[in-house]
Amino acid sequence: MLTLYHAPFSRSTSILALIEEMGIDDRIDVQEVTVARPDGTGGPDPHNPHPEGKVPYLTNGTDHVRERGAIVAYLTDLFPETGLGRPVGHPQRGAFLSWLFYYQGVMEPVLVLDWTKVDHPILRATFRDLDAVLARLSEALDGRPYLLGECFSAVDLLLSSPFQWLPDAMPEDPSVQAWIRRCADRPALKAVVERERLALSA
Template sequence: MLTLYHSPHSRSTRIIGLLHAMGILDRVKVRIVSVARNDGTGGPDPLNPHPEGKVPVLVHDGVEIWESSAIMLYLTDLFPASEFGVPQGDCQRGRFLSWLSWYGGVMEPVIVFNHMGLEDPILHATFRGMPEIIARLHKALEQGPWLMGDRLTAADLLIASPFLWFKDATPDDPLIRDWVDRVANLPWQGAVMDYETWHMAPA
C-alpha cells in the first residue's frame, strides 16, 4: 500500500501535482497532517512518520521515502507507464537524475539563502548563486520547451514549484518565465488547487 503524508499548500503539494499528472491519485492513500509553518501556525503531528515532522513522506508497504526528489523518482519508477520519469536503460536517465538531485542539493538552498540575504564566500563556492541557477535553467530551456527537451517530466514539476508558489521570485528571463507559465497552466493544475482547498491541514 502507498500512503502519502501531506499538508496542503506546502512542499508536498508538488507530490499531489505529480499524482494528478500521472493519473494515480486514486492509487495512493493521502493522509492530511499538520506541520509547523513560517507564520507560527500548525505544529508537529503525531500521525506523521517523518522524523522532523516535515512533508512530504511516502510510505510503501512500511518503508518510508522522504525528500521530494526521492519520492518523485520512486513514483515515476514504480509507475513507468505514466511517462513522467525516464526509465533505466534510457540514454537520458542520467540527466533526469541530475535534475532531481540538483534541485535539493543546489537550487533550493540557493533560493533560501538568496531570500534571507545571506552571502558568504563558502556558500558561493559550495552552491554558487542565483545567476548560476538562472544560467543553468536558461541553457536547458534553449534546447526545448522542457528541462528534458521535448519530454515533460517530474523534473519540471519539481524545479518549477518554488516559482509557482512565489511568482515574484521567478527570474526575469523570458525562457524561464514562459516555462513556469506552461507548468502553471498544465490541464490538471486546477484540480490540484481544488484538492488543496478541500483538504486544508488540520489546526
C-alpha cells in the first residue's frame, strides 16, 4: 500500500491536500512523524524512512519518492482518472512537468532566498529573483484562471502553496492574487488545514 510520511503544517500538507483533491485518501496510509522545525522544535523521527528525516516521503512497496514535485507527478500518473495531472501523451504533459520542475528548481529556492534576505549576483543569475518569478506567474495567468488554462490542476496546488504560508511574498499583480485566492479557497485544502488545526489543539 502507498504510505505517505507527513508532519502537520509542513511542506507535506500540500501533498495531503492533493490526496484530498484526488479523492484517493482511502488508498494511502498517512503516517505522521516529527521533523526538525525552523524555530528549533521537533527533530528527526526514527519512524521516518526519509534518508534526511524530512517530509513528504512516499513509499510504494520497495519504491520510494521524495521531493514534492516528484510526488505530485508520481501520484497524478498513478491515478490519471482524477484529472489533476497530465498523463504521458497529453498535449499539456510538457507544460505540467515544466511547472513542477520550475517550482522545485527555481521558485522555492527564490522564495527562501528572498525570505532570508540572502542575495548575490550568482544566485540571481542561477535562480532568477522574486520579481522574475512573479512576472512568470503573471504572464502565465494572463487571461486565464489557472496555470494550465480553465481547469485547476496539481501544478496550481503546488505553486500557490508557499503563498498560503508566506503572506509577505504576496505579489501585487491582481491576476496572481486572484489565482492564489482561488487555490486557497479549494474545499480540499480547507478541509486538510482544518483537520490539522483541530489535531494540533487536541
